[in-house]
Amino acid sequence: MRKQNRNRAFTLETPETPMIRKIVATLLLRFNALPRFVNEHGFYRDSLAQLLGVAHLEEDVLEDRREVIEAVRAVCVQTLKEPADYPETLEANLARLRRIVDLKDLEADLLRFTILLHYSPELDDLFDLFEPLHTARAQMLLAGVLDADYRSIGRILSPRGTLARSGLLGVDRNFGGNSMRSKLDLLSSGFADMMMSYEGEDLYEIFKEAVRRVSAPSLNLEDFSHMAKERSLMLRYMQKAAATRKAGAHILIYGPPGTGKTEWVKTMAAAMDLRLFEISYADEDDEPLNGRNRINAFKSAQYLFGGKRVMLMFDEIEDIFEETNPISSLFGQKPTPSRKGWFNRILENAPVPTVWISNSIAMMDEAMLRRFDLVVHMPVPPQSKRLQIAKEAFGKRVKEPALRAMAEHPAAAPAVLSRAAEVLALIDPDKKEADTYALTIVSATLEAQGYRPLKKATRIVTGAYDPKLVNCDADLATIADGIARNPSARLCLYGPPGAGKSAFGKWLAGKLDRPCLIKKGSDLLSMWVGGTEANIAAAFDEAERENAVLVFDEIDGFLQDRREAQRSWEVTQVNELLTQMEAFEGVFVATTNLMENLDPASLRRFDLKLRFGYLRPTQAAAMFASTCGQLSLNGEKEGLRIVKSLRTLTPGDFAAVVRQSRFRPLANALELAERLAEECAVKEESPSRTVGFSPKRR
Numbered sequence: 001m002r003k004q005n006r007n008r009a010f011t012l013e014t015p016e017t018p019m020i021r022k023i024v025a026t027l028l029l030r031f032n033a034l035p036r037f038v039n040e041h042g043f044y045r046d047s048l049a050q051l052l053g054v055a056h057l058e059e060d061v062l063e064d065r066r067e068v069i070e071a072v073r074a075v076c077v078q079t080l081k082e083p084a085d086y087p088e089t090l091e092a093n094l095a096r097l098r099r100i101v102d103l104k105d106l107e108a109d110l111l112r113f114t115i116l117l118h119y120s121p122e123l124d125d126l127f128d129l130f131e132p133l134h135t136a137r138a139q140m141l142l143a144g145v146l147d148a149d150y151r152s153i154g155r156i157l158s159p160r161g162t163l164a165r166s167g168l169l170g171v172d173r174n175f176g177g178n179s180m181r182s183k184l185d186l187l188s189s190g191f192a193d194m195m196m197s198y199e200g201e202d203l204y205e206i207f208k209e210a211v212r213r214v215s216a217p218s219l220n221l222e223d224f225s226h227m228a229k230e231r232s233l234m235l236r237y238m239q240k241a242a243a244t245r246k247a248g249a250h251i252l253i254y255g256p257p258g259t260g261k262t263e264w265v266k267t268m269a270a271a272m273d274l275r276l277f278e279i280s281y282a283d284e285d286d287e288p289l290n291g292r293n294r295i296n297a298f299k300s301a302q303y304l305f306g307g308k309r310v311m312l313m314f315d316e317i318e319d320i321f322e323e324t325n326p327i328s329s330l331f332g333q334k335p336t337p338s339r340k341g342w343f344n345r346i347l348e349n350a351p352v353p354t355v356w357i358s359n360s361i362a363m364m365d366e367a368m369l370r371r372f373d374l375v376v377h378m379p380v381p382p383q384s385k386r387l388q389i390a391k392e393a394f395g396k397r398v399k400e401p402a403l404r405a406m407a408e409h410p411a412a413a414p415a416v417l418s419r420a421a422e423v424l425a426l427i428d429p430d431k432k433e434a435d436t437y438a439l440t441i442v443s444a445t446l447e448a449q450g451y452r453p454l455k456k457a458t459r460i461v462t463g464a465y466d467p468k469l470v471n472c473d474a475d476l477a478t479i480a481d482g483i484a485r486n487p488s489a490r491l492c493l494y495g496p497p498g499a500g501k502s503a504f505g506k507w508l509a510g511k512l513d514r515p516c517l518i519k520k521g522s523d524l525l526s527m528w529v530g531g532t533e534a535n536i537a538a539a540f541d542e543a544e545r546e547n548a549v550l551v552f553d554e555i556d557g558f559l560q561d562r563r564e565a566q567r568s569w570e571v572t573q574v575n576e577l578l579t580q581m582e583a584f585e586g587v588f589v590a591t592t593n594l595m596e597n598l599d600p601a602s603l604r605r606f607d608l609k610l611r612f613g614y615l616r617p618t619q620a621a622a623m624f625a626s627t628c629g630q631l632s633l634n635g636e637k638e639g640l641r642i643v644k645s646l647r648t649l650t651p652g653d654f655a656a657v658v659r660q661s662r663f664r665p666l667a668n669a670l671e672l673a674e675r676l677a678e679e680c681a682v683k684e685e686s687p688s689r690t691v692g693f694s695p696k697r698r
Contacts, residue, residue, distance in 0.1 A: 016116060016196070018084035020123055021051055023116070023145055025076035030144045033129050034076070038069045047122040052076065086112060093195045096203050101166045101303045107156050109146050114169055114184045118192035127180035135173050138183045167210075167299030170292070187296050190284050207304060209283050210297035214276040214313060217266035224264055226381045231268070237374060239272055241353045242309060249353040250371070254361045255378035257449075258415030264378065265313050265355045274311040274353075277301065281316055291320040298346070298354075305352045312354040347371040379546055380413050382513045389414050393421035394438060402435040406442050410515040410546065411451040416442060465507040469623050469651065470500040471613040479608070480511045483587060487512065490581055490588045490605060492555075494595040495612030498652020501591040504612075505551035512587065515548040524558065532558075533576040540580040547586065555590040559602040574599055581605050615651070617644040624676075627654055628669045631661060639673030646680050653679040 028034050037048075049055035054072050094112060097103075103111065117123050127133060130141055139157065143150045156163060163169040170185040186192060190209040198206055204213075224231060234251060241249035253261050269276035279297050282288050289297075294314075301312055344367065361369065369375065381389065387407035394403060394417075406412050420441040429437050443454040467476035483489045493501040502518065509516035517539070524535045536558070543550035552558065558577050581588060582605060590606070592598065603609065615623065624643045628636045643649070657666075657675045666672050 015087040016090075016120065017051070018082065019086055020116065020120055021079050022082075022084045023113070023123060024048060024051060024126055025079040026145060027126060027129075027141065029073070029076050029080070031130070031141070034069050034073055036129050038072060039065055048125060051122055052079070087196065089199055090115065090196050093198060093203075093206060097168075097195075097206075100203070101162065101168065103162060106146065106148055106152060107161070107163055109148075110142065110153070110156055111163060111169055113142070113145060114186060115192045115195050117181055117184065118186055119196050124179055124181045133180055133183055135171065135183070138171075138180060141180070165299060166303050167296035167301075170296060185292070185296070187300055188280075188283060188289070188293055189287075204304065207297075207300060208280075210280050210289075210293070211301045211304065211312075212278050212280050214266055214269075214278045217263060217270050219260075219263050219267055221267055221271055224260070224267065226385050227264070227378065230376045230378075234268060234374065234376065235271060238268065238274075238311065238353055242272065242274060242311070245307065245351065246353075247351050248348045249373060250347050250350070250356060251354075251374040251376065252356045252358065252361070252369070252372040253376045253378055254358045256380060256411070256413055257359050258413030259378050259380055260414050261357050261378050262313070262315055265357065268355075269311050269313075272311070274309050276311050276313055277305065279312065279314045281319065289319075294319055298350075302346075302350050302352055307351065310352055312352050313357065314354055315357045317356050317358045318360075344368065344371055377545065380411060382547075383407050383410075383510065383515065384513045386412050386414075386417070390417050393417050394424065395421075397421075397424060397434050398438045399435055402439055405439060405454055409442075409446060409451070409454055410517075410548070411446055411449065412442065416445050420445065465500070465503050467504070467507070469615070469619050469626075470504065471616050471619060472500075473611045473613075474608075476504060476610075479610075480508055483508070484512055487587060488585050490584075490607045491590070492595075492598075492603070492606040492609045493589060493591045493612055494609065495593070496614065496648070496650065497593055498650035498655075499612035499614065500651045501612050502551060502553050503651070505549060505589040505591070508587070508589065509549035512549060514587070515546050516551060517543050517546065517548040518551045518553055520553045521558075524552075530572075532573045536573065536576050536580060540584050543586055543588075544584070549587045549589065550584070551589045551591070553591050554593065556592050556594045556597055559590070559592075559598045574602070578602060578605055614647060615649045620644060620646060620649050623651065623654055624669075624673070627658065628672065631658070631666060631672070633666060633669040633672055635668040635670050637669075639669040639671075642670075642673040642677055646677060648680045648683050649676060 028037060049057075052072065052075050054075050057068050057071055090112065094108060098108060127141070130137060139153050140150060142148075143153045146153070155161060157171045158164065164171075168187050172183050172185055187207070188209040191206070194206040194209070204211070221231060238249070238251070240246070253265070255261060266276060279294055279301065280289060281294065298312070298314060305312070348371065356372070358364070361375075380386070387403060390398075390403045390406050390412075406417060420438060423441055424434065424438050427437060439454055447453050467480075470476060493504060495501060505518065506516045519539050524532055524539065526532045526535055539550065539552075542548070559574055578601065620643050621640060624640060625636060653676055656679055657672060660675065666675070
């Protein structure tokens with residue numbers, strides 16, 4: 001059956017026709033393939049019969065097929081006597097290519113033949129006569145076509161040969177093969193077309209399907225202020241590497257999708273006045289390139305740009321990995337990178353500085369990771385930066401509360417916000433719908449990525465956290481300022497429920513401009529032996545990666561006194577938590593209602609133990625006034641006396657009553673005070689049933 005080729009069909013009027021005819025004649029005669037061509041296959045290959053000018057012989061019904069064979073032989077002999085030159089355009093481009101890649105004559109001959117093979121479907125059809133095309137047979141046929149020594153062809157096609165090292169031509173060494181074309185792997189699918197047709201002077205155009213110029217950045221370095229340390233390190237290193245022409249200068253950048261890794265590399269190249277080229281991930285038809293093609297493109301780029309003020313970007317490097325054992329991946333084992341040995345060597349010797357980009361390095365081989373000079377993690381920007389990005393993306397179309405709801409989500413990457421803004425602009429909803437639409441779009445994307453959705457816009461809160469309205473035995477604002485200057489702290493917050501302990505952890509994270517990672521008992525407890533310890537370790541690892549304030553809410557069950565333990569795992573999980581606390585260099589906040597039950601050794605691990613108590617009368621009055629204003633309630637004075645008399649009132653009680661008001665409306669301030677009294681009454685606090693402790697009143 002005739003093979004289909006995406007290149008244009010071969011016609012007898014093209015400049016390459018005489019040379020293609022000569023190659024066909026050479027193969028048919030040199031390898032005595034005429035009987036097979038006529039007897040076994042007949043002339044079903046119309047293009048080959050037409051090419052040789054023997055198509056009419058099939059119409060002559062000759063009982064003796066030997067006469068047909070002899071007639072075809074005579075045509076082939078005559079063809080070899082006729083002069084034939086290679087196409088001028090191909091020769092010009094090949095000569096230009098040889099000036100940057102030092103190809104010997106036989107290497108150039110082999111590359112020229114392979115270009116013709118990929119360009120002409122008719123020539124590829126001819127090799128069907130010699131199937132199966134295992135490597136040894138293909139090597140023999142190439143030696144015959146090029147009138148070369150068999151061993152010389154083998155050396156040229158070896159992985160150590162110039163053609164392979166430059167990425168221009170590789171060999172599929174699997175046994176068999178569908179065609180000679182699939183056996184000889186060119187740089188890219190469009191490379192043969194460009195070599196045959198491009199008549200310009202810019203050699204880079206021939207390689208544009210493999211290596212592309214990168215567009216100018218749309219951002220500047222200040223847009224990446226949250227990466228200031230990494231930015232300075234990368235700039236200084238790459239500038240030195242480019243100036244000294246250091247071989248093997250490679251940086252790996254990894255982080256979640258949409259965090260701006262590609263745009264960051266573009267801004268860095270612009271700041272260093274380096275031309276940036278990208279290893280393509282799709283051909284001119286927008287079909288994805290496989291890892292092997294991309295590796296070949298990277299090899300070629302080393303020859304194209306060596307010694308020039310150029311930086312390469314290899315995005316989505318996951319493409320160059322392949323599973324060698326599908327079963328192993330089910331058990332979390334790392335795959336072996338394609339051509340791992342070559343990859344390690346090229347990282348050491350490649351002359352062009354390169355930035356490699358990946359969404360995750362979890363499945364990368366450790367031997368590869370250590371080959372990079374710098375490994376930089378690019379997380380989702382901090383909350384303040386996310387809010388700035390959201391404001392710039394949505395403009396005045398979305399109101400401040402909705403923008404803050406987006407920015408508060410730790411996984412709201414810049415690309416998620418920008419794409420949502422583009423969709424919203426296209427929808428162009430009215431002002432009443434804009435906030436809801438924006439939150440819905442962003443939330444749906446986050447859920448699709450496996451993250452929790454945005455908090456509902458209708459959620460009612462009691463207002464911003466005010467440390468002045470929290471009864472603590474220390475100045476919380478001063479403590480936050482101190483932690484900002486020395487960002488490594490372990491705090492234990494203790495006191496009755498609702499006193500503002502967990503909320504302080506969230507507020508502190510906002511003051512430090514960091515994410516807040518809250519873990520409850522249900523997040524950490526596991527039914528499996530060792531599972532809880534693993535979850536505790538994973539929580540600290542996650543906080544370290546995200547530079548987050550880590551809050552363990554109600555830590556009682558994890559730091560209980562080991563002297564009271566009855567099971568071995570009760571001891572091991574305390575040991576694990578204490579070990580992680582000591583090693584953690586970030587901000588860790590633990591909250592508890594039962595301070596007296598904690599393991600004595602754990603108390604020494606905390607830098608500061610803060611006591612949270614019930615609201616003082618003045619604080620209760622201030623929070624009462626604020627809540628009345630929030631809910632537009634009249635008669636504040638009537639309820640104030642009741643509120644000041646409540647001795648177990650907490651900020652949590654205010655939050656509970658405000659939530660009730662959604663379905664149980666409040667008529668006035670007096671009713672608010674009465675409901676607060678009800679909340680205090682159900683606590684049933686007495687000297688014999690103390691929850692936590694009873695702090696001194698001030």
